[in-house]
Amino acid sequence: MSKKEIDASNHDQWLRDEPSALAKLLSPLAGYGVTISSMFRPVETERYPFEKPRVMPRFHGRHQLNRYDDGLEKCIGCELCAWACPADAIYVEAAPNTPEAQYSPGERYGRVYQINYLRCILCGFCIEACPTRALTMTHEIDELVGDGREGLIYEKQNLLVPLPEGALAAPHPMAQGCEDSDYYRGEVSGPTQNQVDWVRANRPDDPSLATVKVVNQKEAVR
Ligand code: SF4
Numbered sequence: 001m002s003k004k005e006i007d008a009s010n011h012d013q014w015l016r017d018e019p020s021a022l023a024k025l026l027s028p029l030a031g032y033g034v035t036i037s038s039m040f041r042p043v044e045t046e047r048y049p050f051e052k053p054r055v056m057p058r059f060h061g062r063h064q065l066n067r068y069d070d071g072l073e074k075c076i077g078c079e080l081c082a083w084a085c086p087a088d089a090i091y092v093e094a095a096p097n098t099p100e101a102q103y104s105p106g107e108r109y110g111r112v113y114q115i116n117y118l119r120c121i122l123c124g125f126c127i128e129a130c131p132t133r134a135l136t137m138t139h140e141i142d143e144l145v146g147d148g149r150e151g152l153i154y155e156k157q158n159l160l161v162p163l164p165e166g167a168l169a170a171p172h173p174m175a176q177g178c179e180d181s182d183y184y185r186g187e188v189s190g191p192t193q194n195q196v197d198w199v200r201a202n203r204p205d206d207p208s209l210a211t212v213k214v215v216n217q218k219e220a221v222r
């Protein structure tokens with residue numbers, strides 16, 4: 001056996017030297033030093049649920065389904081979010097948009113949309129997968145607790161954002177002169193007269209008619 005191998009098997013060589021008498025005397029003070037210095041730092045205790053916790057700007061809280069400025073829904077029912085989810089927490093059922101009921105630009109919309117918060121780990125993979133930015137995450141975490149299973153399976157109506165100011169409730173046709181690609185490029189800035197006329201003819205009692213702010217066609221496509 002070589003000298004090097006003999007040294008490697010001698011574990012005592014890794015022990016530190018015996019501390020000096022002075023070091024032994026001061027070591028309790030060093031321990032208290034950490035405690036005492038911590039006593040003068042600001043208190044970091046979170047008082048949740050009595051006070052909302054401070055979260056970072058990119059914090060992942062409850063999801064939301066977004067709308068365009070004219071009120072159409074951004075979700076096109078493509079299911080990419082559901083396929084990206086590692087916890088199998090999202091369920092989407094798409095349905096075709098028709099001239100009688102158009103909920104989103106393009107061919108299809110998300111008719112059924114569920115997120116199961118008993119499974120969700122708030123990883124954010126789903127929002128990365130969404131091609132239209134229909135799905136994003138808020139800073140809300142308060143309501144993601146409950147004493148029953150049903151309350152933690154969020155449906156589309158729980159996730160869909162309220163109508164933007166001046167927008168028109170869906171369903172209604174796309175803004176006059178616009179294609180679905182104009183929506184995806186963010187070029188629609190509000191409802192046009194053709195949309196208001198359509199809702200007035202088909203749902204004269206729709207409450208959003210009272211607050212709608214029509215933009216002319218030039219403004220609708222920025
Ligand atoms: S945040 Fe993650 S776990 Fe939750 S629904 Fe999205 S992909 Fe699934």
Ligand code: SF4
Nearest residue numbers: 075076078079081130
């Ligand atoms: S939220 Fe986005 S990814 Fe999910 S179905 Fe709707 S458009 Fe597709």
